[in-house]
Amino acid sequence: MLAELKPQTKFLVYDLVSQAGVDTSDWANYARPTVPASNPKYCYNWSFEGVDRAVVCLWFAEMKHEGGVTFQCLNYREIAASRRHWNASQRKRAAGMDHAIQLSRNRRLPIRVIVVDGSRRSDADDESRSHVERRTLDPEPWHVAAYDDDGNCRLQRGPWPPPAETFTPVEIAAAGSFAEGAKVEITAQIRERCQRLRELARAHFAKRSIDGRLHCAVCDWAPPPSFALTGPIVEIHHGLGIGEYPADGRALTFEEAIQHLTPLCPNCHRIAHAKPGGGTFTLDELKRGVKSSVSTTAV
Numbered sequence: 001m002l003a004e005l006k007p008q009t010k011f012l013v014y015d016l017v018s019q020a021g022v023d024t025s026d027w028a029n030y031a032r033p034t035v036p037a038s039n040p041k042y043c044y045n046w047s048f049e050g051v052d053r054a055v056v057c058l059w060f061a062e063m064k065h066e067g068g069v070t071f072q073c074l075n076y077r078e079i080a081a082s083r084r085h086w087n088a089s090q091r092k093r094a095a096g097m098d099h100a101i102q103l104s105r106n107r108r109l110p111i112r113v114i115v116v117d118g119s120r121r122s123d124a125d126d127e128s129r130s131h132v133e134r135r136t137l138d139p140e141p142w143h144v145a146a147y148d149d150d151g152n153c154r155l156q157r158g159p160w161p162p163p164a165e166t167f168t169p170v171e172i173a174a175a176g177s178f179a180e181g182a183k184v185e186i187t188a189q190i191r192e193r194c195q196r197l198r199e200l201a202r203a204h205f206a207k208r209s210i211d212g213r214l215h216c217a218v219c220d221w222a223p224p225p226s227f228a229l230t231g232p233i234v235e236i237h238h239g240l241g242i243g244e245y246p247a248d249g250r251a252l253t254f255e256e257a258i259q260h261l262t263p264l265c266p267n268c269h270r271i272a273h274a275k276p277g278g279g280t281f282t283l284d285e286l287k288r289g290v291k292s293s294v295s296t297t298a299v
Contacts, residue, residue: 002065007117007134012037013045013057016137020112022050046076046093047100053110054100057135058155060117070157076101077151101144101153108160110141191242198236200254201261216265218286237264237272239280 014037018024027036027043037043048055063072079086079094086094104111118133138157145156167175206214214234215222223233239260262283264272268290272280281289 005115005138006060007115007136010134011136013043016114017048017055019137020055021053022048022055047097049100053112054104055112056100057114057116059120060115061120071154073154075151105144105147113138113142197257201236202232205263214263216268217262218268219290221265234263234265235269237262237269
């Protein structure tokens, strides 16, 4: 079975990525648009991400076949962090490879594998001496069979298995039934925010953005302009808790009120109000936290 995957011909990466179902139209956007397959921005990469799949390059020599299963164990996060045997370009490609694998795992996307064969050097040698002599596209999809917190990964040939049963029949029976959608009558007094102030604040912040759209003040997210939406998605965060006002409210000018308002996307808004012990995170705390999260994810 493993011998059948050994490439016999050297196809272009561009052609194999296209054959795998990933859009390659952007490959023509460089100095030699008549030869998109030579675009250095893409042709040397080890992985490629599509809308509904990922494509990765795997060395045939590192594939194994045991128990009727073809697989490869790897850790590209380690390569991305290693400066001893890998140059900056290779570490960047390794980080992209790890991202593609994580994307496939998180979204259960199929992985198409470009099988490469040739002069493969071990990590103990100068990795730049590796040379691809043959490459082809495996007709079968692969999936992420395992991925741990340290980046150790097992890619396995074959489609994703059906999701495992979350609960046993006994557990489902013990949980009983649930009433959803029943009408209930509620009588309560609530303290409300001023809707008109929200609308003016949205217009105020959108007018001052570079593209006229309302962006999150923490992560800079804004709804895609191509979407026709039923209402605003970016929310207005109030820096002063509603309990800090008198029971009958307080009259504020717009100049006074806007000092305590911030546009936040739903995710950042939810985080702002999730501070342990009550209260809310400040804008600076949110920005530091989000920046730290993005930096960690990118590794």
